[in-house]
Amino acid sequence: MARDRTNPISVILVSSGSRGNKLLFRYPFQCKTKQQTASTGRRNRFAIVSGGEVEEQEGDCSESCLLTDEHLVSGFSDTILATILAPKSELCGKKFELKVDDVRFVGHATLLQHENSSQACKADPSPKREVPTMILFNVVFALRAHADPSLIGYVHTLSRRLALALRREEWRCQYLTREAKVMLAAQDEMGAHDGESPFQDVLPKSKLARDLKEIYDNLCSTGLVQLYINNWLEVSFCLPHKVHKVESGHVSPESISRSLRNIRPYHALLLLGECKSLLSELPPDVSPALSRLIKITTPMKTLQQLALDSDLALAQVCQLASHLVYWGKANIIFPLCESNVYMLSSTADTYVYSANAENFSQQFPGHDLPSMLAEFSLPTPLVEHRNPLANPDQQAQLVHMVVWLLQRRLLIQLHTYVCLMVPDADESDATSGTVCRPPVFLECGLSTQEARATSVPNTLPVGSPSSGDDLTLASPVTEVTSAEASSAEFGLGGEDSPVGAGAYENPLSVLTEHERRCILAVPAAQNQDDLRLFTRLLPYFCGRQHLEDVMYHENVRRSQLLTLLDKFRGVLAIRTHEDPALPALHCLPS
Amino acid sequence: MKQPPQSESPQDEVPEDYLSRELFDMVHVYIITKPELQNKLITVTALDKKLVGCPVCIEHKKYSRNALLFNLGMVCDAKTKTCSLEPLVKKLAGYLKTLELENGFVSNESSKQQLPKLMEVLLKEINESGKCTLPIDNSNTINLKVIEHRRTPATVQEYEVPVFTQCWDYDASQWDLTTQQILPCIDGFRHLRKISDEADVELNLVRIAVQNLLYYGVVAIVPIFQYSNVYCATPRLQLLAEDASLQDECLTYITKPGYRKATLRAAFLLYSSLSPGTTVRDLCCRHAPHLQHIDERKLVQFGLMKGFIRRLHKIPLKLPAEGRGKISRWFNGCHCYDEICCKKGLSYKELEEKTEHDPGIIIFWK
Numbered sequence: 028m029a030r031d032r033t034n035p036i037s038v039i040l041v042s043s044g045s046r047g048n049k050l051l052f053r054y055p056f057q058c059k060t061k062q063q064t065a066s067t068g069r070r071n072r073f074a075i076v077s078g079g080e081v082e083e084q085e086g087d088c089s090e091s092c093l094l095t096d097e098h099l100v101s102g103f104s105d106t107i108l109a110t111i112l113a114p115k116s117e118l119c120g121k122k123f124e125l126k127v128d129d130v131r132f133v134g135h136a137t138l139l140q141h142e143n144s145s146q147a148c149k150a151d152p153s154p155k156r157e158v159p160t161m162i163l164f165n166v167v168f169a170l171r172a173h174a175d176p177s178l179i180g181y182v183h184t185l186s187r188r189l190a191l192a193l194r195r196e197e198w199r200c201q202y203l204t205r206e207a208k209v210m211l212a213a214q215d216e217m218g219a220h221d222g223e224s225p226f227q228d229v230l231p232k233s234k235l236a237r238d239l240k241e242i243y244d245n246l247c248s249t250g251l252v253q254l255y256i257n258n259w260l261e262v263s264f265c266l267p268h269k270v271h272k273v274e275s276g277h278v279s280p281e282s283i284s285r286s287l288r289n290i291r292p293y294h295a296l297l298l299l300g301e302c303k304s305l306l307s308e309l310p311p312d313v314s315p316a317l318s319r320l321i322k323i324t325t326p327m328k329t330l331q332q333l334a335l336d337s338d339l340a341l342a343q344v345c346q347l348a349s350h351l352v353y354w355g356k357a358n359i360i361f362p363l364c365e366s367n368v369y370m371l372s373s374t375a376d377t378y379v380y381s382a383n384a385e386n387f388s389q390q391f392p393g394h395d396l397p398s399m400l401a402e403f404s405l406p407t408p409l410v411e412h413r414n415p416l417a418n419p420d421q422q423a424q425l426v427h428m429v430v431w432l433l434q435r436r437l438l439i440q441l442h443t444y445v446c447l448m449v450p451d452a453d454e455s456d457a458t459s460g461t462v463c464r465p466p467v468f469l470e471c472g473l474s475t476q477e478a479r480a481t482s483v484p485n486t487l488p489v490g491s492p493s494s495g496d497d498l499t500l501a502s503p504v505t506e507v508t509s510a511e512a513s514s515a516e517f518g519l520g521g522e523d524s525p526v527g528a529g530a531y532e533n534p535l536s537v538l539t540e541h542e543r544r545c546i547l548a549v550p551a552a553q554n555q556d557d558l559r560l561f562t563r564l565l566p567y568f569c570g571r572q573h574l575e576d577v578m579y580h581e582n583v584r585r586s587q588l589l590t591l592l593d594k595f596r597g598v599l600a601i602r603t604h605e606d607p608a609l610p611a612l613h614c615l616p617s
Numbered sequence: 618m619k620q621p622p623q624s625e626s627p628q629d630e631v632p633e634d635y636l637s638r639e640l641f642d643m644v645h646v647y648i649i650t651k652p653e654l655q656n657k658l659i660t661v662t663a664l665d666k667k668l669v670g671c672p673v674c675i676e677h678k679k680y681s682r683n684a685l686l687f688n689l690g691m692v693c694d695a696k697t698k699t700c701s702l703e704p705l706v707k708k709l710a711g712y713l714k715t716l717e718l719e720n721g722f723v724s725n726e727s728s729k730q731q732l733p734k735l736m737e738v739l740l741k742e743i744n745e746s747g748k749c750t751l752p753i754d755n756s757n758t759i760n761l762k763v764i765e766h767r768r769t770p771a772t773v774q775e776y777e778v779p780v781f782t783q784c785w786d787y788d789a790s791q792w793d794l795t796t797q798q799i800l801p802c803i804d805g806f807r808h809l810r811k812i813s814d815e816a817d818v819e820l821n822l823v824r825i826a827v828q829n830l831l832y833y834g835v836v837a838i839v840p841i842f843q844y845s846n847v848y849c850a851t852p853r854l855q856l857l858a859e860d861a862s863l864q865d866e867c868l869t870y871i872t873k874p875g876y877r878k879a880t881l882r883a884a885f886l887l888y889s890s891l892s893p894g895t896t897v898r899d900l901c902c903r904h905a906p907h908l909q910h911i912d913e914r915k916l917v918q919f920g921l922m923k924g925f926i927r928r929l930h931k932i933p934l935k936l937p938a939e940g941r942g943k944i945s946r947w948f949n950g951c952h953c954y955d956e957i958c959c960k961k962g963l964s965y966k967e968l969e970e971k972t973e974h975d976p977g978i979i980i981f982w983k
Contacts, residue, residue, distance in 0.1 A: 107653045115643045118663055125647065126660035370893065371983045373927070377950040379934055397934050397950060397979060404982040405894050446858050451880045570855045600858075600882065602889035607852035 033178055033268045034247045036130065037100045037169040038239050042207055043113035045160040050109040051210045052233075053100075054240045056226040100130060100169050112167045119163055122183050126172055133182045134167035137190040139197055161197075161204055166190060166239075168246075177280055178268060185242075185252065185264045192256040193235075202257045206235040234258070251354075253310065261310075270355035273436050274383060276374040276614035286359055286611035287349045292331040292341060293579045295362035296324045296348050299434050305356055320347050326430055327363050352611065359609060360433060361440055361575060363409070363426065366585060368441045368603075370406035374614050375437040383435060391428055399428060406441050406603075436614050439605045442573030445592060447565070448600040449545035542598075551594035560591055568599065573606060636692060640664050648672065648688050655686075656710070658703050665695045669702055671710035675717060685724055689713060689736075700766045705743070712759050722753070770831045770838075773809060775820060776959035779827045779836040780805035780918060787835075796826045803827075805918050808841050810959060839921040840928040841955055842914055844898040845965055847931070847982065848891040853924040857885060863923070870919045876910035883907040887916060891926050893982055930955065932981040933972045948978060 039053040114123060114136050123134040139161055166189045168182045196202035210229050217225035229236045238254055245252050250269025255261050267280035298305060298321070305321055319337050330348060334341040351357035361367065376383060379397060387396035402412060409429065413422060432438045538546075551557045560583075567577045574588055592599060605613060640663060641648075647661040648670055655674040660667060670690030676683060689709050691702055716722035723729065735751050739761070742749035748762040773779070781803060789797050795818060802812040809827065813820040830836045840846070857863060864881050872879045887907060890900055897917065901908055920926040930953035935945045947957050958968055972978045 104653060107651055110646060110651060111654070117639070117643050122662075124662045126658070127654065128657045371981060373929075373983045375983060377932055377934060377981050377983065379937065379944055379950045381950075395936070397936060397981075401934075401979040401981055404980065444855075446855075446885070448858070448882045448885055450882055570858050600885045600889055602850045602854060603892060604850045604852050604854070607855075 031247070031269075032171055032174045033266070035168045035170050035182065035243065038243045039108060039112060039132075039167045039169065040164065040210075040235075040239060041109050041112045041167065042161050042164040042203075044162045048109040048113040049207075049211060050105040050112075051164075051207050052226060052229060052236050052239055053105070053108070054226065054236075054243050056224040103127075103130075112165055113163065114165070116163060123165060123167070123186075124179065124183075129172045131170045131172045131174070131179070132167050133170060133179055133186060134165045135183060135187040135190045136163055136165040137194055138163045139194060139203070161207060164190075164193065164203060166193070175268065178266075181266055181268075181280075185246075185266075188262050188264060189242075189256070192260040192262050195260060196257045200257075203235075206233050209233045210236060265354050267355075271611070273374075273614045274376060274381070276436075278436075278611055278614050282610035282613075283352065286609045287352060289608040290330070290345050290349060290359055291576075291579075292345075293329050293362070293575065294359045295326050295329055296320075296333070296351065297326045297358045297360045297430070297433055298324060298351075299355065299357055314347075316343060317347050317350070320344060321351075324357075326360060326433070327426075329362050358434075358611060360612065361442075361606075363429065365408060365410035367409045368406045369403055369409065369429065369432075369438045370441055371400055371403045372437055372439045372613065375400060383437070387431070390431060391424065394428070399432070400437065403432075403438055436612065439613055441603050442575065442606050443601060443603050444570050444573055445568045446570035446600045446602070447542070447568040447598060449542050449598045452541045545598050546595070549595050549597050551591075557591060557594060560587070561595055564588075564591070570600075570602075636666075637664075640666065644668060648690060649686050658707055660699060660703075662695050667693045667695050667697060667699055669693070669699050669706050671706050673710050673714045675714065680724065685717065687713070687717075687723055698766075701763050705761050705763060708761065709759070716753065716757065767832055767834075770828060773824055773827050773831065773838055774956065775809040775813075775824070776841055776955040777838050778806060778808045778841055779803050779812075779830065780839055780922065782834060782837050782922065785835060793826070795822050796830065799823055799826055803836065805839070806842055806914065808959070837922050839918060840930075842897075842917060843965060844901070845896050846917075847893060847896055847929040848917065848920070848926040849893055849929055850889055850891060851924060851927050854885075854888055854926070856923070857881075857888070857925055867919055867923075871911050871916045873910050873912045879907075879911045883911060884916070887911065887913075888920055888925055891917075891920075893929055929982045932983065933957075933978050934981065935975065935978045948972075950981065 037053055037055060040051045042049050042051055111125060111127070112123075112132060112134065116138055119136040119138045121135070123132070123136045125132045166186050168186060170178060170182060193203050197204065209232050213229040213232060214225040217223065217228050226236070230240065234257065238256065241254060242252050246266060246269070248269075250266035250272075252262065252264040252266075267283055268277070271278040271280075271283060302321060302324075306318060309318065316337075316339055320333065320339070323336050324333060328336070330344050331341060333339075334344040337344070339347075348357065348359065352359055377397065377400060378384075381396075384396040387394070387399070413425060429438070546552060546561070552561070564577060564581060564583070567581075574585065577583060578585060578588060592601060644661050644663050647659050648668070650659070650672045652674055655672050658669065658671050660669045662668075668690050670688045672686060672688040675685045677685070689706070691699075691706060693699055693702070713723055717724060720728070723732075731753075735753070738751060739749055743761070743763060749760075751759040751761070753759065787800070789800070792800070798818055799812055799816045802816045807815070809823055810820060812818075812827075813823045816823070818826075827836065827838075831838060857867060867884055868879045868881065871884060887900065887904060890904065891897075897913060901913060917926070921928065932950060932953050933948045934950035935948035937944050947961070954965065954968060957963065958965060961968075963971075972980070
């Protein structure tokens with residue numbers, strides 16, 4: 028198995044004090060005999076420097092990667108690491124980043140101010156505690172220089188959190204000084220022996236050493252760090268590059284944050300694992316609201332409905348949901364309903380004996396994954412996958428299978444987007460067709476609506492969508508307050524807007540004369556109701572909002588909407604693709 | 618840039634006093650380093666500045682303290698990406714070491730005076746044009762160039778097609794012989810194997826040449842065009858609706874020469890109509906009027922290059938008989954029609970006949 032580039036090479040703890048710079052602990056450690064000294068002495072100038080070029084092609088021998096890693100950091104002796112990783116005090120309190128050839132060291136050097144202990148000494152003439160001599164310390168992670176640059180920020184965050192916790196404990200009970208003493212004593216003892224690394228001996232004696240080892244191991248495997256420094260202060264951290272790992276690809280940290288920004292009340296929460304196992308993973312001091320939410324959550328219900336069912340505020344539910352997504356325990360999807368259209372994801376592994384295939388057959392005996400995936404090759408609404416002659420159990424099983432596929436990002440959901448695009452003005456006119464003006468619509472239209480609907484900036488418009496077909500709003504946000512929707516109205520700008528808010532002009536006023544004429548030329552425009560509805564929905568026809576969004580905000584049934592789109596198809600351009608607002612649902616190929 | 622020799626203070630700085638004493642004190646341990654770190658590229662960030670250097674140590678009895686340590690480094694803004702400067706620093710360190718070993722260039726009092734001037738030239742020319750020529754003396758000149766660091770592209774398959782990203786006005790003499798031979802064959806429709814046949818160049822050499830062009834962004838890779846292909850729209854299609862210059866570029870590209878310029882609505886409609894289940898042939902039938910003045914091949918090509926549409930590959934899978942039976946080499950769910958046709962020398966029709974008549978084969982589109 029090829030070594031992951033996002034794995035740290037090593038974790039190192041150094042300190043600087045009255046007795047100079049010391050390397051307290053490093054992991055992984057090598058046997059002393061195997062330790063290679065750095066490039067001192069003569070070397071054949073024609074020899075290929077191993078450990079130099081790390082930018083190898085995929086498919087290279089994984090063994091060489093492993094050797095390279097050890098080589099990379101084992102080349103640095105303890106003393107040299109202590110010198111370079113314990114910086115001057117002026118460089119403390121901020122991100123520490125040092126690159127030496129192919130290794131990047133990232134840390135957060137922290138000063139230990141002796142205020143508390145010196146005050147205690149003054150108060151008590153006979154000091155019971157010994158005066159600490161450590162001035163600063165640094166928890167440093169060694170990464171490969173060519174690793175993903177976004178990794179640096181995250182690793183630095185971890186280093187900083189550890190530094191804060193350690194400093195706290197040092198002030199409280201000199202935890203760090205005690206641990207440092209143990210570590211250095213073990214190193215001195217083992218100094219005489221050959222063959223075994225002194226750090227091997229430190230592990231059973233020092234809790235901090237064991238913690239650092241655990242952090243390293245976890246960063247390399249699950250990407251989740253959750254431990255208690257000195258059995259007291261919690262440090263928790265998750266590395267998005269590992270936590271959101273998918274079978275056949277990866278999800279970038281940016282897609283996660285983007286998806287979190289775009290949560291809406293009509294979205295649903297999809298747990299990525301079993302409910303029971305998730306509950307057992309939660310720490311003991313978890314908020315009861317979170318456990319309640321996890322117990323009642325189902326991909327068929329919207330966050331809005333979950334809020335009502337669990338008796339929590341919508342904002343809180345959204346926050347808890349974001350938390351679960353951030354930690355890789357859940358994903359935000361559009362709730363499962365009959366009209367959803369799913370398609371096979373382009374990164375899905377279709378190999379006949381893929382790992383997913385085995386799991387699927389175990390989970391759903393009698394079915395095989397390839398056949399199921401092939402069914403979704405051509406996107407059709409979920410209702411058409413149902414066999415009308417099947418019994419209710421089989422119907423339910425279909426839903427379970429779709430949920431299973433969504434959890435593993437094997438399916439993507441397609442949405443329909445509408446864009447206003449009128450035909451050309453003149454047949455012989457060489458100019459291109461009209462340009463959409465989405466920014467204006469979007470800025471005016473929706474922000475006004477949302478502002479009207481809410482009083483608190485963080486809350487979202489209230490509504491309770493029940494089924495995919497009928498996303499109704501409890502209290503309609505918009506009203507049609509304009510007078511008779513006649514063709515004359517179109518010509519006038521600045522009148523009562525169809526949306527009712529005087530905050531912005533009639534959306535039709537931003538259209539050109541030509542666009543207005545084209546719209547009115549459509550036969551359906553003669554019908555008052557149709558025209559009124561069209562005008563009301565015009566702000567959404569900029570290609571940035573899918574039909575479900577329109578249905579939710581405007582209290583329109585799907586059938587109504589589709590009929591309208593059909594009638595006005597002469598001036599509209601309709602397309603179908605995945606939702607760009609939820610990139611966390613799609614993975615990029617690895 | 619500065620260059621501090623034995624004494625722990627910057628000897629020469631260009632521009633003068635760019636580095637504060639404070640900053641230098643903080644980072645001097647990374648500039649004049651312990652012997653273990655010599656010849657390593659060291660980049661340290663401090664006080665909003667990034668320093669890239671390569672310390673050199675030469676041991677010899679003739680020096681006071683028996684060793685000469687020096688480091689010619691570059692100082693940049695902390696946010697700069699300095700990977701492309703690293704080879705420069707390394708090369709300079711190597712040159713200066715050689716010059717010192719041969720002529721005592723660095724330690725000699727008189728020749729040392731040249732250094733600030735050289736550094737000035739270096740700073741100016743690198744900042745202006747990214748390359749620099751430093752004449753040291755009658756027999757020595759240092760040539761330096763900043764090479765932009767790019768991502769290594771994925772391997773190009775023999776059934777994929779290179780297409781020029783722009784109308785390049787290339788000077789043939791700038792490229793190697795292989796590339797010169799294949800350049801005329803790159804038309805956005807020929808795939809690698811075809812180029813190899815027509816240009817009479819071995820396939821792997823073509824692949825290497827094309828990958829080189831891909832690395833420098835001269836070409837992009839698109840799938841083979843066939844009327845049986847299926848494509849689908851991506852969210853990037855929204856860009857076509859919003860960006861006026863992109864619209865212009867698109868319509869100019871896809872209009873058949875000699876015809877009236879295509880309308881945006883027509884282009885958009887065509888792109889939107891490309892969906893799973895619809896082949897390009899179907900599209901042509903359904904929208905014949907629009908396609909009177911639009912070249913569908915160019916339409917698809919432009920859409921692929923800009924990411925408006927993506928290709929849906931057809932992948933056959935033969936389900937094994939009961940249990941873990943033997944799986945077919947080509948029909949194991951990992952190879953698309955393009956690959957199978959190319960590698961087995963079959964036409965699309967021939968492969969289609971094989972798969973249609975076998976009930977055990979299922980088809981994926983992804």
